[in-house]
Amino acid sequence: MKSLNGVKFAEMVQMGSxxxxxxxxxxxxxxxxxxPDGDTGTNMNLSMTSGAKETTAQAEVHIGKxxxxxxxxxxxxxxxxxxxxxxxxxxxxxxxxxxxxxxxALKFAEALQHGVETAYKAVMKPVEGxxxxxxxxxxxxxxEAAKTEEDLIVWFEAVVTEAKASLERTPDLLPVLKEVGVVxxxxxxxxxxxxxxxxxxxGEELPEKHAHxxxxxxxxxxxxxNIAGFMDTADIEFGYCTEFMVKFETGKKExxxxxxxxxxxxxxxxxxxxxxxxxxxxxxxxxxxGKVLTYGQDYGSLISMKIENMRQQHIDxxxxxxxxxAPKQQATHPYAVVTVAMGEGISELLRSIGASxxxxxxxxxxxxxxxxxxxxxxxxxxxxxxxxxxKNIIMAAxxxxxxxxxxxxxxxxxxxxxxxxxxxAFNPEATVxxxxxxxxxxxxxxKSGSVTFAVRDTSIDGIAIKKDDFMGISEGKIIVxxxxxxxxxEELAKKLVDNEAEIVTIxxxxxxxxxxxxxxxxxxxxxxxxxxxxxxxxxxxxxxxILAVE
Amino acid sequence: MSIELKNEYxxxxxxxxxxxxxxxGAAIECYGIVGMATKHxxxxxxxxxxxxxxxxxxxLVRQEDENLVIDMYVIISYGTKISEVAYQVQSKVKYxxxxxxxxxxxxxNIFVQGVRVTNP
Numbered sequence: 049m050k051s052l053n054g055v056k057f058a059e060m061v062q063m064g065s066x067x068x069x070x071x072x073x074x075x076x077x078x079x080x081x082x083x084p085d086g087d088t089g090t091n092m093n094l095s096m097t098s099g100a101k102e103t104t105a106q107a108e109v110h111i112g113k114x115x116x117x118x119x120x121x122x123x124x125x126x127x128x129x130x131x132x133x134x135x136x137x138x139x140x141x142x143x144x145x146x147x148x149x150x151x152x153a154l155k156f157a158e159a160l161q162h163g164v165e166t167a168y169k170a171v172m173k174p175v176e177g178x179x180x181x182x183x184x185x186x187x188x189x190x191x192e193a194a195k196t197e198e199d200l201i202v203w204f205e206a207v208v209t210e211a212k213a214s215l216e217r218t219p220d221l222l223p224v225l226k227e228v229g230v231v232x233x234x235x236x237x238x239x240x241x242x243x244x245x246x247x248x249x250x251g252e253e254l255p256e257k258h259a260h261x262x263x264x265x266x267x268x269x270x271x272x273x274n275i276a277g278f279m280d281t282a283d284i285e286f287g288y289c290t291e292f293m294v295k296f297e298t299g300k301k302e303x304x305x306x307x308x309x310x311x312x313x314x315x316x317x318x319x320x321x322x323x324x325x326x327x328x329x330x331x332x333x334x335x336x337x338g339k340v341l342t343y344g345q346d347y348g349s350l351i352s353m354k355i356e357n358m359r360q361q362h363i364d365x366x367x368x369x370x371x372x373x374a375p376k377q378q379a380t381h382p383y384a385v386v387t388v389a390m391g392e393g394i395s396e397l398l399r400s401i402g403a404s405x406x407x408x409x410x411x412x413x414x415x416x417x418x419x420x421x422x423x424x425x426x427x428x429x430x431x432x433x434x435x436x437x438x439k440n441i442i443m444a445a446x447x448x449x450x451x452x453x454x455x456x457x458x459x460x461x462x463x464x465x466x467x468x469x470x471x472x473a474f475n476p477e478a479t480v481x482x483x484x485x486x487x488x489x490x491x492x493x494x495k496s497g498s499v500t501f502a503v504r505d506t507s508i509d510g511i512a513i514k515k516d517d518f519m520g521i522s523e524g525k526i527i528v529x530x531x532x533x534x535x536x537x538e539e540l541a542k543k544l545v546d547n548e549a550e551i552v553t554i555x556x557x558x559x560x561x562x563x564x565x566x567x568x569x570x571x572x573x574x575x576x577x578x579x580x581x582x583x584x585x586x587x588x589x590x591x592x593x594i595l596a597v598e
Numbered sequence: 599m600s601i602e603l604k605n606e607y608x609x610x611x612x613x614x615x616x617x618x619x620x621x622x623g624a625a626i627e628c629y630g631i632v633g634m635a636t637k638h639x640x641x642x643x644x645x646x647x648x649x650x651x652x653x654x655x656x657x658l659v660r661q662e663d664e665n666l667v668i669d670m671y672v673i674i675s676y677g678t679k680i681s682e683v684a685y686q687v688q689s690k691v692k693y694x695x696x697x698x699x700x701x702x703x704x705x706x707n708i709f710v711q712g713v714r715v716t717n718p
Contacts, residue, residue, distance in 0.1 A: 082627065082628070082686075082690050082693075083689050083690055083693040085689070085693075123677070123678075123679055124679075126678070126679040126682050127682060128682070128686065129628070129629045129686050131682065132629055132630050132678050132679055132682050132683055132686070133629050135678070135679065136675075136677070136678060139677055166677075169675065170629065170630050170632065170675035170677070170678055171628075171629045171630065171631065171632070171675070172626045172627075172631060172632055172633065173626055173627050175627060400600070400602060401600075
């Protein structure tokens with residue numbers, strides 16, 4: 049055969065799609081990369097089916113038009129990484145031959161090559177050892193073979209042979225494949241498509257199911273998926289990996305693979321069954337291996353059994369030392385930073401950036417000297433820095449520092465934003481004095497503002513304030529007052545955010561919602577698009593908003 | 599900001615930049631992604647594709663309870679099925695973060711900031 053038209057090509061696509069469909073389960077089983085979720089076969093099959101449907105519906109003698117239909121069908125039905133790549137391969141293929149009515153081996157080769165180039169362009173870091181590699185190697189072989197070979201069947205045979213060889217090489221390129229002991233699933237899928245093409249060219253039928261796949265490949269891929277799926281030994285639901293073979297015997301139950309499979313699937317997961325006329329190989333993860341074996345005995349005698357406790361293995365692999373959510377304990381902090389804040393969210397935030405202990409209080413419930421002393425003692429500090437975060441607590445903090453029998457110093461922070469900036473400058477390697485200086489200077493770099501409400505009618509800084517109005521305060525001065533919270537907050541933000549601003553942190557309190565904070569954040573970004581806005585739920589009382597500008 | 603993990607030996611702090619790097623690295627390995635974009639399109643220009651050291655600009659990480667929420671700004675190759683590529687990125691990023699940090703990921707939000715036409 050020297051040339052190929054659209055009708056014949058549509059048949060090839062049908063056959064490729066069918067052959068992939070027949071073997072989709074196996075491709076699923078191989079799927080360990082990029083995410084071992086075992087859906088590569090399913091996804092590729094859905095993509096290819098969509099492509100084949102469109103091709104059949106619009107098949108023309110003109111091969112360019114037929115290939116265009118395939119490309120469109122693949123794009124519409126693309127599912128999964130492998131499906132998207134498949135659609136790109138045939139998109140480039142189709143574009144290249146859009147105006148061709150028939151293909152020679154050389155044209156076909158060039159189109160394959162163009163498809164590969166298109167597919168490679170759509171990714172920043174092509175990972176070799178995948179479907180891309182298989183397509184690339186096969187196309188390169190095609191270009192080479194087309195120089196001397198005009199017969200399409202002989203030529204495409206060389207392409208498929210190379211695709212298979214390339215597939216076998218994938219574990220050498222992609223370490224995870226070697227580790228698990230499988231070939232790449234997407235590459236395998238493409239090989240099935242090409243095998244289907246070839247069979248159609250030759251006018252042959254392909255066997256319904258691929259002959260024996262090695263059980264070991266499947267089992268190791270299955271296990272890899274399992275291990276990846278469990279962060280925690282306690283997550284393992286079916287604890288025993290059970291593998292055995294049943295040798296069928298006359299007088300026992302008649303073996304029916306579908307029934308056998310569905311019966312066994314009620315005992316656990318990761319079920320694999322491979323059978324021929326004489327023997328069935330079974331792999332299953334089950335909590336009741338005994339029952340599984342007993343079930344198997346209904347069909348014949350058991351040979352070569354292996355049962356392993358996966359929980360034990362998992363503990364050995366993962367170790368139990370690492371706990372994600374270790375209980376919060378009042379640990380000892382020989383070198384501590386003790387600070388004061390209102391609101392659970394702010395306390396949490398301060399702890400997350402290095403505060404050893406946060407005393408609840410501030411504004412209307414100021415901690416006493418004694419409270420501060422006790423806090424420092426309770427954490428067993430030997431050296432301590434105290435951040436009052438409120439000008440009314442600075443005195444108490446100073447006194448506490450004097451009373452304490454340990455090295456203690458106060459960084460006179462006047463509000464939470466200053467406290468945060470000071471905390472971030474804490475260096476556990478430096479002396480108390482050095483830290484005191486560094487933290488004090490850091491705290492001055494931050495501009496802070498807060499919004500609260502008036503408790504009585506008054507007039508301050510020439511601004512008339514009515515009870516329950518909101519006030520925007522910055523550096524101890526009232527900037528703005530109004531009955532509308534949003535207006536006050538925005539005025540305050542305008543005052544604070546200038547061209548120098550880089551980061552604005554919004555702490556919203558009990559009297560504001562996340563949506564309010566979000567809105568404020570957007571407003572701030574509209575003032576200066578260069579700022580990064582960070583929003584935290586401070587849960588502080590009395591202050592709907594606290595702003596820190598750096 | 600950073601994420602804290604505690605175990606018997608002490609604590610491990612992982613800065614948000616590190617998480618952004620890992621998430622960005624996982625994303626650009628995904629098929630169909632041709633770049634990470636910045637979230638400040640207006641300021642940095644639409645076609646500004648970030649280099650590796652700047653991934654943090656196009657990846658936002660925040661912690662909600664014990665879970666991570668990740669926002670990613672990406673540029674996708676023209677002619678691919680965008681919804682599917684975005685879905686692949688979500689799944690790959692979630693998997694990679696879970697595997698490397700042992701943290702659960704609550705959401706990966708993808709913002710497609712542009713498509714890049716490569717001459718077909």
